[in-house]
Amino acid sequence: xxxxxxxxxxxxxxxxxxxxxxxxxxxxxxxxxxxxxxxxxxxxxxxxxxxxxxxxxxxxxxxxxxxxxxxxxxxxxxxxxxxxxxxxxxxxxxxxxxxxxxxxxxxxxxxxxxxxxxxxxxxxxxxxxxxxxxxxxxxxxxxxxxxxxxxxxxxxxxxxxxxxxxxxxxxxxxxxxxxxxxxxxxxxxxxxxxxxxxxxxxxxxxxxxxxxxxxxxxxxxxxxxxxxxxxxx
Numbered sequence: 001x002x003x004x005x006x007x008x009x010x011x012x013x014x015x016x017x018x019x020x021x022x023x024x025x026x027x028x029x030x031x032x033x034x035x036x037x038x039x040x041x042x043x044x045x046x047x048x049x050x051x052x053x054x055x056x057x058x059x060x061x062x063x064x065x066x067x068x069x070x071x072x073x074x075x076x077x078x079x080x081x082x083x084x085x086x087x088x089x090x091x092x093x094x095x096x097x098x099x100x101x102x103x104x105x106x107x108x109x110x111x112x113x114x115x116x117x118x119x120x121x122x123x124x125x126x127x128x129x130x131x132x133x134x135x136x137x138x139x140x141x142x143x144x145x146x147x148x149x150x151x152x153x154x155x156x157x158x159x160x161x162x163x164x165x166x167x168x169x170x171x172x173x174x175x176x177x178x179x180x181x182x183x184x185x186x187x188x189x190x191x192x193x194x195x196x197x198x199x200x201x202x203x204x205x206x207x208x209x210x211x212x213x214x215x216x217x218x219x220x221x222x223x224x225x226x227x228x229x230x231x232x233x
Contacts, residue, residue: 148184
């Protein structure tokens with residue numbers, strides 16, 4: 001019995017040290033920029049001022065956590081959403097922009113990380129809207145970088161040519177806080193969600209098969225030893 005117990009302990013220690021398969025984990029990157037320091041409004045100033053955000057802010061959801069020691073790597077998120085721009089804010093979300101993939105609608109996400117997967121540098125560019133095939137173009141755009149952020153949004157229609165004193169729906173917003181590199185950069189909160197890594201099913205099955213083989217081998221040897229003992233008697 002002692003031989004079997006010792007082998008079992010050795011086996012269990014070996015299985016514990018075997019590689020484990022990572023379950024699906026996601027990472028949410030929540031961005032909060034610094035307040036904008038420059039702003040230019042046009043069209044209906046009441047609308048422009050009401051729709052203008054104080055800073056860039058939003059979330060990016062990744063299908064897996066960022067890796068360690070990334071260097072200017074482009075990633076494709078599961079989803080993203082940034083705020084601001086009134087009705088044009090829908091162009092800043094992957095779930096709300098119906099024109100993704102069309103003319104001038106782009107979204108790029110470039111990241112660098114340290115040895116523990118924490119963000120150290122980034123370059124995010126999101127532009128969405130209706131730019132062609134209409135006499136009422138509208139759009140919104142966000143850029144995030146190490147020198148600061150920018151935001152722009154607007155709507156233009158033929159009615160914007162109305163005489164002075166007539167309320168128009170058109171507006172334009174342009175904001176930024178560009179400054180010395182790194183001093184104008186905003187802040188990220190990184191949150192990983194999902195189950196912890198677990199034993200790979202294939203590894204577990206192989207381990208059980210190995211344990212059964214060890215048990216059979218030990219049992220066989222004990223039978224042979226018992227037979228030889230009887231023969232000697």
